[in-house]
Amino acid sequence: MSEKEFDYMNVIPLVDVMLVMLTIVLTTSSFIATGNIPVELPRAGKSNIEALKTEVVEITRAGQLHLNGKAVSTDELKRALNSRERSTAILIRADRSINLQVFVDVLDAVKSMGFKTVSLQTENKL
Numbered sequence: 001m002s003e004k005e006f007d008y009m010n011v012i013p014l015v016d017v018m019l020v021m022l023t024i025v026l027t028t029s030s031f032i033a034t035g036n037i038p039v040e041l042p043r044a045g046k047s048n049i050e051a052l053k054t055e056v057v058e059i060t061r062a063g064q065l066h067l068n069g070k071a072v073s074t075d076e077l078k079r080a081l082n083s084r085e086r087s088t089a090i091l092i093r094a095d096r097s098i099n100l101q102v103f104v105d106v107l108d109a110v111k112s113m114g115f116k117t118v119s120l121q122t123e124n125k126l
Helices: 012-032 074-082 100-112
Strands: 054-059 065-067 070-072 089-094 118-120
Touching: 054 100, 065 074, 070 074, 074 100, 089 100, 100 118
Parallel strands: 054 089, 089 118
Antiparallel strands: 054 065, 065 070
């Protein structure tokens, strides 16, 4: 018996395998990729935060706490905020050169008491 020679090579299975591999690589690389996604944030005008009941917590450069302009310790801050309604907005104004741990401690105390509206005041950078 004589064998018939191939006139062409079937590359369809090879193409199918390569497309599956390409899909796996692209999907995996999107999960691995690190870096910043370029997003241009919207600009907002003045907010109407004064219309809400707001408690202002200030942290000075030295790490001292003030609640509505009155100097308090961390424990006094917790006691004072504990008597407030949980719907009250909390505005944290912190000096940019403070120790990060001081800010985290204040934020953790406020969040652990159940306050849902917590804001950090910043300056507009134009």
